[in-house]
Amino acid sequence: MSSNIHIESIEKRYPARGADPEKLVLRAFDFRIRSGELVALVGPSGCGKSTVLNLIAGLDKPTRGAVAFDRPVDAINLSVVFQQPRLLDWLSVQENVGIVLTRSHAALSQQQATVRSLLEKVELPEHANAYPQFLSGGQRQRVSIARAFATTPDVLLLDEPFSALDELTARRLRLLLQSLWLDESRQRPTGVLVTHNMLEAAFLADRIVVMGGTPAEIRDVIQVEIERPRHPDDPALFEVHRRVMEALQSS
Numbered sequence: 001m002s003s004n005i006h007i008e009s010i011e012k013r014y015p016a017r018g019a020d021p022e023k024l025v026l027r028a029f030d031f032r033i034r035s036g037e038l039v040a041l042v043g044p045s046g047c048g049k050s051t052v053l054n055l056i057a058g059l060d061k062p063t064r065g066a067v068a069f070d071r072p073v074d075a076i077n078l079s080v081v082f083q084q085p086r087l088l089d090w091l092s093v094q095e096n097v098g099i100v101l102t103r104s105h106a107a108l109s110q111q112q113a114t115v116r117s118l119l120e121k122v123e124l125p126e127h128a129n130a131y132p133q134f135l136s137g138g139q140r141q142r143v144s145i146a147r148a149f150a151t152t153p154d155v156l157l158l159d160e161p162f163s164a165l166d167e168l169t170a171r172r173l174r175l176l177l178q179s180l181w182l183d184e185s186r187q188r189p190t191g192v193l194v195t196h197n198m199l200e201a202a203f204l205a206d207r208i209v210v211m212g213g214t215p216a217e218i219r220d221v222i223q224v225e226i227e228r229p230r231h232p233d234d235p236a237l238f239e240v241h242r243r244v245m246e247a248l249q250s251s
Contacts, residue, residue, distance in 0.1 A: 005033040010065035038191035040201035043211030079153035085144040118146040138169035202240035220247035
């Protein structure tokens with residue numbers, strides 16, 4: 001079951017290190033992400049987007065404040081898709097997807113059926129027995145996306161998942177992610193996307209949070225009121241892109 005995410009008066013400081021002074025990245029940062037929605041975080045490099053994502057993921061701890069869910073954190077099923085696929089080279093494609101199910105209470109046959117279904121959805125069934133080193137960058141990231149959805153996550157975090165890909169491949173994977181997001185046979189997670197691509201944010205997100213400043217603050221929150229499924233060439237997306245750019249330029 002997806003969960004609201006409450007970011008409550010977060011402060012994040014990094015201590016002085018060598019010649020680098022102490023750095024205050026976030027101060028009194030408050031935001032709520034509603035259950036089942038996908039929120040994109042955009043802003044200049046170094047403004048704290050990935051810091052927010054890492055705090056939600058539990059990969060880092062706030063100096064003050066808290067990140068809270070509707071249930072205890074150990075009851076939240078959380079998946080992350082990173083910029084790089086982070087696959088295990090000694091495992092096949094189907095094993096890389098299925099490895100996250102090894103602690104599942106589901107029968108082995110059900111786990112195998114889940115993996116087969118996801119490989120069909122990401123258009124890789126013929127590569128089930130291949131190893132990551134024999135796949136293209138886009139194929140490896142499709143495996144990463146399938147793995148993220150395998151456990152039916154409550155919360156899905158996406159850290160610039162398509163930025164290392166050429167634009168044509170990235171476009172295909174955005175459409176793929178949209179298809180998985182809209183799949184009515186699966187629970188829709190609460191999603192957080194970090195991206196530098198404003199059209200990507202407009203295409204995928206329900207809301208776009210524009211961040212800026214040092215320490216970071218929320219400069220604007222833009223609602224994307226475009227019906228899904230969306231087409232990447234919809235002129236309405238370019239209007240959202242324009243609004244995001246105006247918010248960034250004024251920050």
